Amino acid sequence: MPEKEPSICEEKNYNKLFRDYYEPVTKYIYYKCGNLQQAEDIVQNVFIKLWKLCATVTFSKAKSYIYTASNHSFFNEVAHKKVVLKHQKTIIENTTHESPDFLMEIDEFRDKLKNAINTLNPKEREVFLLSRIENKTYKEIAEITELTVKAIERRMGKALKELKAILGKELKL
Amino acid sequence: MSNKQDGKRMMKNYDTDDTFLGRWIAGELSEEERIAFEKTDVFKQFDFINKESQLLQGPNIDTEAALKKVKQQLETKPRKPKVVKLWQYMAVASIVIISAGFFINSSKTYTTAIGETQTITLIDGSVINLNANSSLSHKRYFLSKDKQVTLTGEAYFTITKGDGFRVETSKGTVEVLGTQFNIRDREDFNLKCYEGKVRLNSSKTQKSNYVLTQGMQVSISSSKTSETIFKEETPSWKQGHSTFVDQPISNVLEELIHYYPIEFETNSINTNRLFTGSFIHSNLDTALKATLIPMGIEYKKSDTGNVIVLSE
Known part of the structure; x- marks a missing residue:
């Protein structure tokens, strides 16, 4: 007999699931819809449902339940909007030309990059952001999106090609 | 550029293999593929875009605030959904039944403005020409043989034979025994029978009912009631x-x-x-x-x- 799983009906287990998954799932939904309020509402409702179903969902299945339920309730909601992204303050260390000119140009470039990411097809955008910003492996992304790793590789490749097509002429490297 | 790719015969690259860039990001290119790719002109562009993208940040999310919010919602929604649901179903069901009843029982009203006429065809095939400044209403569905319409103003009726069609007016009920007649229920009242037979049952006249055949009319004014004969074949207002x-x-x-x-x-x-x-x-x-x-x-x-x- 395998060891008995912790029950989600116990508050400390439920809280653990919430603290582990609320943020990544919300970001995932946000990357799909571009509306943070909507994303938070969707995921909070999924957690409310999870509490009501605590006796029927096992602890090990909870993660996939949360992602799948959030994903499905997103499909019922409306249009995709732009995602608001911020650049981290740190500047790439290994660049050799940090002249004032370069710094101004890089600011401009970063704005263009954010715009370009928003012009991506939402399917490519979510894969690209989950990988590049959330550092998820293709295997993890494949689980979340219920796609194959091959499909994720393809979407990733498409996203990069499109970004290069938009931004390539800005880059005189 | 071309000499850089020479020597690597038919090597897969980012253009010919749609998973190439994806594998590059994941560090899954073969040594050979990677070195060849890094020598291309476009590599630096991809590399720069990739490095810059990794410096991006998603939204800040306050997990603890969200947890608190969810807990509050769970407290305000006590867990006895079964009972609530049954009541909800019953409420919905009764609303549906009541509104269906209202709908079946509801009436349909036709109204004409000054100078306007309208032709109404009822579901039993009867045709009613409604004269100006008049209105006619009837139940949305005629049940059994109880075909009753209510008229104010004036209308010409062409009724399908042999059914219990009745018209309510302010002076009484006109019961249809035959087919074509005109009712005028304005200041004065006038009923003309153009074809077949109709009966007027009124509490406002000397006789309790008048049976009219073709060419007969009853007029009721405030002072008197008269039964006379007329010659026209259709009411002049229809012309x-x-x-x-x-x-x-x-x-x-x-x-x-x-x-x-x-x-x-x-x-x-x-x-x-x-x-x-x-x-x-x-x-x-x-x-x-x-x-x-x-x-x-x-x-x-x-x-x-x-x-x-x-x-x-």
């Missing part, structure tokens, strides 16, 4: 005019306001004088001339144009 034989001018004026949006100022004329003649429904000036000039009545339109002042 677009109104005809009068020895009618007080007040009736003529009353009839005019059903076809034209006007009012009469009659203080200085005697409205009891009798008029014989007709007027058309399509032209106000012609209608006024046809009715007022033969009676020696002068008329003047007010500034707003809808009050006609009469003088003798």
Whole structure:
């Protein structure tokens, strides 16, 4: 007999699931819809449902339940909007030309990059952001999106090609 | 550029293999593929875009605040959904039943404006021509043989034979035994039978009921009820005019306001004088001339144009 799983009906287990998954799932939904309020509402409702179903969902299945339920309730909601992204303050260390000119140009470039990411097809955008910003492996992304790793590789490749097509002429490297 | 790719025969690259860039990001290119890729012109662009993208940040999310919010919602929604649901279902079901009842029982009303006529075909095939400034209503669905309509104003009925069709008016009920008749229920009441047989049941007349066959009419005014014979084959209003034989001018004026949006100022004329003649429904000036000039009545339109002042 395998060891008995912790029950989600116990508050400390439920809280653990919430603290582990609320943020990544919300970001995932946000990357799909571009509306943070909507994303938070969707995921909070999924957690409310999870509490009501605590006796029927096992602890090990909870993660996939949360992602799948959030994903499905997103499909019922409306249009995709732009995602608001911020650049981290740190500047790439290994660049050799940090002249004032370069710094101004890089600011401009970063704005263009954010715009370009928003012009991506939402399917490519979510894969690209989950990988590049959330550092998820293709295997993890494949689980979340219920796609194959091959499909994720393809979407990733498409996203990069499109970004290069938009931004390539800005880059005189 | 071409010499850089020479020597690596038919090597897969980012253009020919749609998973190439994806594998590059994941560090899954073969040594050979990676070195060749890093030598290309476009590599630096991809590399820069990739490095910059990794510096991006998603939104800040306050997990603890969200957890608190979810807990609050769970407290305000006590977990007894089964009972609530049953009540909800019952409430919804009763609303559906009640509104269906209202719908089946609801009535349909047709109304014509001044000067307007309308032809109504009922589901049993009967045709009703509704004259100007009148209204007719009936139950949305006729149940069994109880076909009752309510009329105010004037209408000409062509009724499918042999069924219990009844018309409620202010003076009583007209029961249909045959087919074609005209009811006028305005200041005065008039029922004309053009074909078949109808019966008027009224509490406002000397006799409790009148049976009319083709060519017979009953008129009820405030002072008297009369049964007479008429000759016309269809009511004149259906041809677009109104005809009068020895009618007080007040009736003529009353009839005019059903076809034209006007009012009469009659203080200085005697409205009891009798008029014989007709007027058309399509032209106000012609209608006024046809009715007022033969009676020696002068008329003047007010500034707003809808009050006609009469003088003798």
